[in-house]
Amino acid sequence: MLAAVTLVACAADDSIDPSLASRSETATAELDSTNDAPEAVSTPTSTSTTVPAAPNTTSTSTSTSTTEAPGSTILLTDNLGGETIGDPYYPDVGNTGYDVRSYDLDLKVDIEGRDTLSGVATIDVVTTAALDRLSFDLVELEVKSVTIDGTEVPHTQTDDKLRLAPPTTLEPNAEITIAVTYAGTPISMPSQTRIGPIGWFDIGSTASVAIGEPTGARTWFPVNDHPSDKATYTVTIDVAEPLIGVSNGELVRSEAANGRRTTRWEMRQPMASYLATVSIGDYALISSDPSATTGVAVEDAVAQRLATIFEGDFEQTDEMIDIFSELFGPYPFDEYGVLIVDAEFGFALETQGRSLYSESLIDGDGSIERIVAHELAHQWFGNHVSPSTWQDIWLNEGFASYAEDLWLEFGRGRDVVQLQTRLLGRASDALSPAPRDPGPEGLFAPSVYRRGGITLHALRLEVGDAVFFDILQTWLLRFGGGVASTEDFISLSEERSGNNLRGFFDAWLSDGPLPALPS
Ligand code: TRP
Ligand code: ZN
Secondary structure: OHHHHHHHHHHHOOOOOHHHHHHHHHHHHHHHHOOOOHHHOOOOOOOHHHOOOOOOOOOOOOOOOEEEOHHHOEEEOOOOOOOOOOOOOOOOOOOOOEEEEEEEEEEEEEOOOOOEEEEEEEEEEEEOOOEOOEEEEOOOOEEEEEEEOOEEOOEEEOOOEEEEOOOOOEOOOOEEEEEEEEEEOOOEEOOOOOOOOEEEEEEOOOEEEEEOOOOOHHHOOOEOOOOOOOEEEEEEEEEEOOOEEEEOOEEEEEEEEOOEEEEEEEEEEEEOHHHOOEEEEOEEEEEEOOOOOOOOEEEEEEEHHHOOOHHHHOOOHHHHHHHHHHHHOOOOOOEEOEEEEOOOOOOEEOOOOOEEEEHHHOOOOOOOHHHHHHHHHHOOEOOOEEEOOHHHOHHHHHHHHHHHHHHHHHHHOOOHHHHHHHHHHHHHOOOOOOOOOOOOOOOOOHHHHHHHHHHHHHHHHHHOHHHHHHHHHHHHHHHOOOEEOHHHHHHHHHHHHOOOOHHHHHHHOOOOOOOOOOO
16 A cells, blocks of 8 residues: 555665654545545544633633633632643643553543544642632543542543633642543544544554544543653453453453453553553463563564564564663663554554554565664653753654664664765755754654764764763653753763853754764
8 A cells, every 4th residue: 555665665774764754744644545444534624623712611620710701811710730731832632630551541542433442531730829610622522521539520521621610729749639531533633733533543453543643632532632741551452352452561361251251451651641551452472582782672562464464574673672771771661562553554653562454564674674673762762851831852763763773883884974974964954943942843843863963973073982871861861751852961061071052053943054963
């Protein structure tokens, strides 16, 4: 099919970012053509109603939260807990009134015909302010009831928020447990970037998958949908056999009864919501021996059809983990693996602890080596240290792109001058938008990957190998488990090198001409 052909071409070109281009050109058609129930997969056009147009369309039962002031300025009179996290690219997502510690998602999913999902999300939070109301991001799914610490509370829903009204003001620093019972047919929605739709994908009666990055998590659970509020996750999925539900982290339970199978997955390290996934399909769960050097166990979930060939594409995983651990510091999670979904939408995504691959990338011939290194490197850069806001996306994509070259240099003994020539050529073809502020449409633009990537190579030449790897390792030590910004990276680079690097980063991360590489 078209996507597969384009992707083979991309793999031959030895590159990662064109896979995104091919996806955006064909994703919608691919998804529609592989779908038994076309109405259940929403194209950007058909889901436009889920993008908030008029605020507060269904809110009825909560107390008045706004008043008309003279001159018709709307004043917020209740403490809403800041119903945005203030992301420059996604001003509608998140809430600053609380900090989620853990999500426990108990999901029952049926994918015969139109997908249906019913769930209970048990969310442990700590309030960061006095709260009269609080909200979660949630799209399309209908909330039946909500409790706070076991007591039912009133709730309302808008197109993209679930709002709760606790009976009395919540104190700051209160630990509370919110349980949301909800159900519906989850949808995909436009992402406004070149990667096409995100959210829930209904791939006929054989598979379904949830794609988060950047703001798709809210299509399958109530969430503070921003990387700055990381949490641990337990996901339990109940599906009809022989299907099986797969999520992030370690499989801690698998039980079959009455023709259904329940699996429970645990991600014990903090995870950004965009890195959470769930997929239902006919999966083989395949574990391999831990690497002798680093001891990281690899547990793959592979669509049965590909279980005999996929290994050819991932033969280097152990060695990549070893090399990256040496260069960057220890692998940050309990185990690694891949989740190979039997769907032709032609991309890979660095879902935490188990990177997600579309079947169309898999042919067992090893030609996706760069992509394999890229998604693995994201576990350090993007997943362990996540972007403070989406404007900082080059901290994910520039770093993972440069890590492809580091793997080839340190793992494969490739000539660094040849690698540099390729980096330079490709960055020269993708000067703008500026990696430092690519705008919401440019989030996954080639310049973010390539110009972002060569910026790191330039830094390495500027400060020398010892200082460069010290910067990367300190970055992971200092910000691991949390988030960091471009400003943090510049300050850290200056701190570790003793150089003034502001002008350097301003030039490399801009959309102007590429500076000359330091010699
Ligand atoms: N982070 C992905 C990468 O490795 C790109 C990406 C962003 C993506 N959002 C996505 C891929 C959604 C698939 C689906 O470069
Ligand atoms: Zn990437």
